Amino acid sequence: MPVQTANAVTLKGVRLDRGGRTILRDLDLVVPAGSITAVLGPSGTGKSTLLAALTGELVPATGTVQVFGEAVPRRSRELLEMRKGLGVLLQGNGLLTDLSVAENVALPLRTHTRLPEPVLQRLVAMKLNAVGLRAAAGLYPRELSGGMARRVALARALALDPPLMLYDEPLTGLDPIASGVIMSLIRRLSRSLGLTSIIVSHHVHETLPIADQAVVIANGSIVFDGTPAQLEASEDPLLRQFLRGEPDGPIPFESAPLERTRAEAG
Numbered sequence: 001m002p003v004q005t006a007n008a009v010t011l012k013g014v015r016l017d018r019g020g021r022t023i024l025r026d027l028d029l030v031v032p033a034g035s036i037t038a039v040l041g042p043s044g045t046g047k048s049t050l051l052a053a054l055t056g057e058l059v060p061a062t063g064t065v066q067v068f069g070e071a072v073p074r075r076s077r078e079l080l081e082m083r084k085g086l087g088v089l090l091q092g093n094g095l096l097t098d099l100s101v102a103e104n105v106a107l108p109l110r111t112h113t114r115l116p117e118p119v120l121q122r123l124v125a126m127k128l129n130a131v132g133l134r135a136a137a138g139l140y141p142r143e144l145s146g147g148m149a150r151r152v153a154l155a156r157a158l159a160l161d162p163p164l165m166l167y168d169e170p171l172t173g174l175d176p177i178a179s180g181v182i183m184s185l186i187r188r189l190s191r192s193l194g195l196t197s198i199i200v201s202h203h204v205h206e207t208l209p210i211a212d213q214a215v216v217i218a219n220g221s222i223v224f225d226g227t228p229a230q231l232e233a234s235e236d237p238l239l240r241q242f243l244r245g246e247p248d249g250p251i252p253f254e255s256a257p258l259e260r261t262r263a264e265a266g
């Protein structure tokens with residue numbers, strides 16, 4: 001297990017390139033252990049790319065990424081070890097359709113531990129209970145609503161008790177009620193288990209209320225880092241535009257050639 005330090009994640013001078021293009025640069029970020037951090041920004045700005053740097057899937061072109069005080073490893077064996085401490089909820093849920101809900105949640109436990117079957121079954125029941133789906137253990141993914149499927153994926157991400165949870169667009173495809181359930185679940189699990197949570201989302205108004213820290217990325221870099229209250233009080237035109245979801249303004253929505261960013265910010 002990683003050593004618990006005051007910071008769950010530290011980025012210093014990070015630049016992230018993909019397909020020969022710089023997606024994000026000059027990233028300096030600290031995520032305190034035990035906090036909920038919302039990483040917000042329009043689609044295509046690099047939110048998922050930032051998460052990829054935390055999971056070690058993407059190696060930074062420059063700078064350092066630390067998780068619980070340790071550099072994200074590059075060698076595959078150490079990387080696999082580190083990833084046991086990371087719970088990741090990806091956009092598509094990634095449930096296996098041929099497996100029951102219980103077996104989907106059991107999967108990480110079967111892969112990474114050698115727990116006796118009764119212990120494993122008990123843990124699965126506890127995780128499903130934590131997301132309010134104990135009664136759904138025997139169902140198959142096709143029998144679940146979108147919100148239930150997201151909660152099963154959440155239970156599976158929690159299976160190994162990771163100290164750090166990464167959520168990539170946890171509300172995509174959910175109706176307002178299911179969205180509310182997911183957000184309050186994320187908050188409750190974070191608080192009761194003492195987890196550090198990083199929620200990447202373009203759903204500003206659903207995500208901010210449960211966040212301790214808000215980070216906005218736009219135009220290839222971090223344009224805001226502070227509390228949700230500070231963000232909501234900001235008079236920066238770019239942030240106002242983003243908060244109100246206006247299509248025209250300083251953020252060129254969708255694809256933004258990075259070359260423009262400094263000139264505009266500048």
Ligand SMILES: Nc1ncnc2c1ncn2[C@@H]1O[C@H](COP(=O)(O)OP(=O)(O)O)[C@@H](O)[C@H]1O
Pocket residue numbers: 018019023041042043044045046047048049050255
């Ligand atoms: N594997 C990849 N190869 C090349 N470019 C990519 C890759 N993944 C994402 N990108 C590009 O990086 C930019 C940021 O993408 P992404 O991080 O997915 O944004 P977001 O999650 O904020 O919607 C986009 O322009 C996207 O086209």
Ligand SMILES: [Mg+2]
Pocket residue numbers: 047048049168169
């Ligand atoms: Mg994304």
